[in-house]
Amino acid sequence: MTDQTPISREDRVEKLKGVGSQRKRVEDARFTQGKGNYVDDIKMPGMLFGDFVRSPYAHARVVSINTEAALKVPGVLAVLTAADLAPLGLHWMPTLAGDKQMVLADGKVLYQGQEVAFVVATDRYAAADGIEAVEVEYSELPVVVDPFKALLPDAPVLREDLEGKMVGAHGPRKHHNHIFTWEQGDKDATEAVLAGADVVAEEMVYYHRTHPCPLEPCGCVASMDKVNGKLTLYGTFQAPHAIRTVVSLISGIEEHNIRVISPDIGGGFGNKVGAYPGYVCSVVASIVTGKPVKWVEDRMDNLMTTAFARDYWMKGKIAATKEGKITGLWCHVTADHGGFDACADPTKFPAGFFNICTGSYDIPVAYLAVDGVYTNKAPGGVAYRCSFRVTEAAYFIERMVEILAIELGMDAAELRRINFIKADQFPYHSALGWEYDSGDYHTAWDKALAAVDYEGLRKEQAERVEAFKRGETRKLLGIGLTHFTEIVGAGPVKNCDILGLGMFDSCEIRIHPTGSAIARLGTISQGQGHATTFAQILASEIGLPADSITVEEGDTDTAPYGLGTYGSRSTPVAGAATAMAGRKIRAKAQMIAAYLLEVHDNDLEWDVDRFVVKGAPERFKTMKEIAFASYNQAIPGLEPGLEAVSYYDPPNMTYPFGAYICVMEIDVDTGVHEIRQFYALDDCGTRINPMIIEGQVHGGLTEALAIAMGQEIAYDEMGNCKTGTLMDFFVPTAWETPHYTTDHTTTPSPHHPIGAKGVGESPNVGGVPAFSNAVHDAFRAFGLRQSHMPHDHWRIWKIANGLGLHG
Amino acid sequence: MGKQHYQITVNGEAKDILAEPRELLIHTLREQLNITGPHVGCETSHCGACTVDIDGRSIKACTVFTAQVAGKEITTVEGLGEPGKLHILQEMFKEHHGLQCGYCTPGMITRAHRLLQEIPNPTEEEVRFGIAGNLCRCTGYQNIVKSILAAAAVMNASQEAAE
Numbered sequence: 001m002t003d004q005t006p007i008s009r010e011d012r013v014e015k016l017k018g019v020g021s022q023r024k025r026v027e028d029a030r031f032t033q034g035k036g037n038y039v040d041d042i043k044m045p046g047m048l049f050g051d052f053v054r055s056p057y058a059h060a061r062v063v064s065i066n067t068e069a070a071l072k073v074p075g076v077l078a079v080l081t082a083a084d085l086a087p088l089g090l091h092w093m094p095t096l097a098g099d100k101q102m103v104l105a106d107g108k109v110l111y112q113g114q115e116v117a118f119v120v121a122t123d124r125y126a127a128a129d130g131i132e133a134v135e136v137e138y139s140e141l142p143v144v145v146d147p148f149k150a151l152l153p154d155a156p157v158l159r160e161d162l163e164g165k166m167v168g169a170h171g172p173r174k175h176h177n178h179i180f181t182w183e184q185g186d187k188d189a190t191e192a193v194l195a196g197a198d199v200v201a202e203e204m205v206y207y208h209r210t211h212p213c214p215l216e217p218c219g220c221v222a223s224m225d226k227v228n229g230k231l232t233l234y235g236t237f238q239a240p241h242a243i244r245t246v247v248s249l250i251s252g253i254e255e256h257n258i259r260v261i262s263p264d265i266g267g268g269f270g271n272k273v274g275a276y277p278g279y280v281c282s283v284v285a286s287i288v289t290g291k292p293v294k295w296v297e298d299r300m301d302n303l304m305t306t307a308f309a310r311d312y313w314m315k316g317k318i319a320a321t322k323e324g325k326i327t328g329l330w331c332h333v334t335a336d337h338g339g340f341d342a343c344a345d346p347t348k349f350p351a352g353f354f355n356i357c358t359g360s361y362d363i364p365v366a367y368l369a370v371d372g373v374y375t376n377k378a379p380g381g382v383a384y385r386c387s388f389r390v391t392e393a394a395y396f397i398e399r400m401v402e403i404l405a406i407e408l409g410m411d412a413a414e415l416r417r418i419n420f421i422k423a424d425q426f427p428y429h430s431a432l433g434w435e436y437d438s439g440d441y442h443t444a445w446d447k448a449l450a451a452v453d454y455e456g457l458r459k460e461q462a463e464r465v466e467a468f469k470r471g472e473t474r475k476l477l478g479i480g481l482t483h484f485t486e487i488v489g490a491g492p493v494k495n496c497d498i499l500g501l502g503m504f505d506s507c508e509i510r511i512h513p514t515g516s517a518i519a520r521l522g523t524i525s526q527g528q529g530h531a532t533t534f535a536q537i538l539a540s541e542i543g544l545p546a547d548s549i550t551v552e553e554g555d556t557d558t559a560p561y562g563l564g565t566y567g568s569r570s571t572p573v574a575g576a577a578t579a580m581a582g583r584k585i586r587a588k589a590q591m592i593a594a595y596l597l598e599v600h601d602n603d604l605e606w607d608v609d610r611f612v613v614k615g616a617p618e619r620f621k622t623m624k625e626i627a628f629a630s631y632n633q634a635i636p637g638l639e640p641g642l643e644a645v646s647y648y649d650p651p652n653m654t655y656p657f658g659a660y661i662c663v664m665e666i667d668v669d670t671g672v673h674e675i676r677q678f679y680a681l682d683d684c685g686t687r688i689n690p691m692i693i694e695g696q697v698h699g700g701l702t703e704a705l706a707i708a709m710g711q712e713i714a715y716d717e718m719g720n721c722k723t724g725t726l727m728d729f730f731v732p733t734a735w736e737t738p739h740y741t742t743d744h745t746t747t748p749s750p751h752h753p754i755g756a757k758g759v760g761e762s763p764n765v766g767g768v769p770a771f772s773n774a775v776h777d778a779f780r781a782f783g784l785r786q787s788h789m790p791h792d793h794w795r796i797w798k799i800a801n802g803l804g805l806h807g
Numbered sequence: 808m809g810k811q812h813y814q815i816t817v818n819g820e821a822k823d824i825l826a827e828p829r830e831l832l833i834h835t836l837r838e839q840l841n842i843t844g845p846h847v848g849c850e851t852s853h854c855g856a857c858t859v860d861i862d863g864r865s866i867k868a869c870t871v872f873t874a875q876v877a878g879k880e881i882t883t884v885e886g887l888g889e890p891g892k893l894h895i896l897q898e899m900f901k902e903h904h905g906l907q908c909g910y911c912t913p914g915m916i917t918r919a920h921r922l923l924q925e926i927p928n929p930t931e932e933e934v935r936f937g938i939a940g941n942l943c944r945c946t947g948y949q950n951i952v953k954s955i956l957a958a959a960a961v962m963n964a965s966q967e968a969a970e
Contacts, residue, residue, distance in 0.1 A: 024901055024902065024904075025901065025904065025906075027909065028900065028901035028906060028909075029893065029897075029901065030909070031906055031908075031909025031912050031913075032884075032893065032896075032897035032900050032901060032906065032909075032912055032913075032916060033844070033884065033885065033888060033893070033897060034842075034843065034844020034845070034883065034884040034885050034912075034913040035844070036843075036909045036910070036912075038843075038846065038910065040837075040843075040846070040847065041837075041843040043838075043841075123838075124834070125827065125829065125830070213944065214908070214910075214944055215846075215848040215854060215856055215908070215910045215911050215942065215943070215944045215945075216846065216848065216908070216910045217848075264908075264909065265908065266846065266848075266908045266909070266910030267907075267908040267910060267944050267945055269944070296847075298847075298849075298850050299848065299849040299850060299851070299854075300850075526908055527907035527908025527909065527910075527945045528907070529907065691904050692904065694904070694950075695904045695907060695945075695946060695947075695950055696907075697947075698946055698947030698948075698949045698950065699907060699944070699945045699946050699947045700947075701947055702946075702947035702948070703944070725849070725851050725853070726849050726851060726853035726854060726942070727851060727853060731853075731854075731942050731944065733938075733939040733940075733941075733942060733948075734934070734935040734936075734938050734939055734941075734943075734948040734951065734952060735935050735936055735939040737935075737947055737948045737949075739949060740947065740949060
């Protein structure tokens with residue numbers, strides 16, 4: 001085994017396809033040929049199909065459930081109700097937020113679409129027939145969909161199971177529909193600053209309820225093997241290991257007897273983090289019937305019941321000097337959590353990382369309080385392509401800065417510039433408790449403004465306003481600015497856990513004798529391309545080509561324990577674990593090379609894909625040679641083989657940032673908008689695969705476009721969900737989606753092994769305020785301060801009408 | 808409801824199907840024939856993940872009864888490439904990062920395949936309009952459009968070379 005062909009260093013680097021390579025995705029050959037393996041593609045012998053009877057009411061007592069007729073339907077084998085689950089203690093389940101949630105309606109329902117009974121049948125058509133035949137008698141109760149009304153003294157009691165319990169998972173409850181109060185920062189000092197400030201801008205900013213809506217809905221296949229006592233659970237799980245632990249805790253099945261497998265996942269965006277009644281019912285149904293049971297929700301189930309996002313009423317006050325230096329920030333959030341608190345946040349953060357709401361600005365003092373509230377809406381509160389409430393926080397501060405600019409009569413770009421945290425202030429300690437790792441906001445900002453010719457745009461805008469006033473045009477021009485700072489990569493075990501499980505992540509590597517490898521991780525890709533990018537990280541660390549490295553995720557029987565993929569945590573945490581495991585491999589490889597070359601370890605240096613004797617470049621051993629030697633040689637003091645595992649507990653979060661500018665034309669008479677230009681500069685630290693980064697940015701911006709310009713989960717006063725299908729729930733098509741220009745700066749994270757920060761969620765976080773600010777900015781000259789999203793054509797028309805622009 | 812006998816042709820192969828008249832084509836394909844390329848993303852004809860080609864037209868298989876397509880020729884994404892060789896559209900989707908999670912991809916490529924027969928040399932605008940019946944939640948479409956335009960260019964170039 002020799003590999004001594006002379007090949008230039010550059011060519012060797014190129015061949016690895018390591019960090020920085022525009023490597024094409026290894027996933028694509030399968031996906032483009034229709035050979036993906038998603039949960040609904042899984043078939044098992046004798047597999048049954050389960051589906052739910054759901055409540056048509058938002059708040060009602062369940063008087064009776066009659067399953068007799070349903071059980072006579074051909075193909076229907078069983079109908080589960082809460083009464084069947086109660087003896088097993090499975091009629092309720094714990095949520096990730098320390099609350100509990102009904103698996104099947106236990107005496108009452110709290111939102112439209114809530115799961116009432118689970119019909120198990122031979123196929124999905126028989127299950128649908130069975131659902132039709134289940135007779136449920138309801139007695140309607142008063143509905144409350146407004147979180148402010150829910151907190152009135154005489155509001156209906158939603159959670160009767162909590163009656164008298166005035167302390168919840170996150171401290172005292174003030175009212176029967178109140179969940180928690182979460183306070184951060186210095187209240188007295190902030191109020192003192194507000195009282196003495198030159199200028200205080202005050203506004204209510206609402207970030208409406210929406211939904212991640214991945215193209216593949218949630219589902220699972222549960223298979224209980226009664227012979228060996230093992231449960232196999234396939235499902236759309238963004239956190240397969242956590243699901244295994246949860247299933248074990250609530251079912252009593254020992255964890256080693258549970259195998260959870262996340263197959264290919266058709267998009268997640270936060271929708272697939274939590275545990276849903278469908279999972280529990282499928283497991284129970286498989287135990288009851290002794291057969292595999294599949295449950296896959298349809299789109300209406302998905303939009304109406306599994307994992308809404310946002311729904312934050314954010315009241316803000318921002319203080320500044322008359323020159324525009326921000327002196328303090330105050331915020332109170334009324335957080336609508338729906339019928340159960342099923343938010344997917346680290347345990348100690350009931351409002352996620354909303355306390356990143358000081359954003360990119362050096363704000364000396366701040367105070368934040370969040371009140372969680374129960375209403376008759378679906379539970380969830382997941383991070384829709386963002387890290388735990390960071391999108392809400394970014395939208396809040398980016399709106400407040402714009403409103404302050406109006407108050408001060410200043411240019412919003414300049415106001416941002418004079419308040420940015422300066423490059424030499426990092427690591428920066430924010431007033432609400434975070435330590436920002438690195439950043440260079442001024443450089444990014446100047447680059448972005450120059451790229452779009454900001455001065456020129458403002459001139460054009462002023463001319464447009466004049467032309468509009470003269471009656472020469474009916475279109476206004478909006479310039480939407482955003483500079484966002486994210487907080488991702490949860491997180492350090494000392495303060496981040498979910499259900500007590502520390503939020504580290506992991507990578508295990510085995511090098512095969514012929515110099516190829518398999519790496520297994522605790523994460524799971526949902527389209528991010530992990531099989532491509534994690535191999536690149538490893539290629540750079542261990543000097544074997546990425547094409548020779550298989551990446552495997554999602555099977556809890558084979559992968560090391562990890563907390564999964566959400567909150568942009570895969571690169572910051574599992575990516576770091578991958579690099580660290582690679583370094584362990586390299587450390588052992590160095591000893592092997594030293595033995596083979598008969599030199600001391602310290603006489604060797606690493607060079608791309610080999611160890612070279614210092615000062616003697618002709619004497620080296622490639623990783624390929626070392627890999628074989630590890631299986632072939634009896635090396636004194638060293639175990640055979642070449643393997644490593646790393647469990648990485650990040651010392652800090654990472655703080656990606658970016659500058660986005662949206663230029664929008666708005667037709668005042670129709671409310672129709674057109675995005676003329678969108679420029680997105682992202683700084684995610686070290687860039688692993690620029691092609692994939694760009695793809696992530698395009699996708700996140702399109703989700704942001706949807707949210708800002710039309711997408712919402714809306715309810716009427718009766719608690720009917722008005723946006724339960726893709727007819728009503730806006731998902732942009734190629735026709736409505738603009739062309740994006742992407743750009744970057746690179747400010748590596750100082751604490752991440754390769755300096756990477758994570759990028760998948762930045763465009764959603766930064767995109768929403770950029771689109772929304774463009775709408776607001778178009779009407780600034782006519783006195784608009786704040787108008788709530790989504791800015792669909794009707795609402796934009798109403799803005800124009802309200803400002804008297806229709807004559 | 809009694810089952811009925813239907814004959815359909817899928818990717819060039821004649822198939823005998825026994826199905827209830829209410830059975831949707833997408834379920835016949837996925838569950839009876841194990842053709843799992845076409846996916847279900849909604850059940851209201853909005854998302855296009857289930858797009859197949861029926862007698863030369865793009866059709867959403869989630870809202871068509873199998874009974875309605877008896878005697879017809881159906882092509883799915885599985886019928887586009889040859890074994891061991893990607894179709895040029897599949898190749899270009901890979902080359903230009905036109906997919907992420909892959910869930911919309913089979914429907915998207917099947918639609919693009921038909922679109923390029925309808926308009927062999929489309930403009931970007933025609934591509935965007937032509938695939939507006941297919942939703943993607945991951946890519947923002949920019950690279951999908953790029954992939955389709957690139958495939959059109961390659962197909963046209965090889966067409967010209969042949970002529």
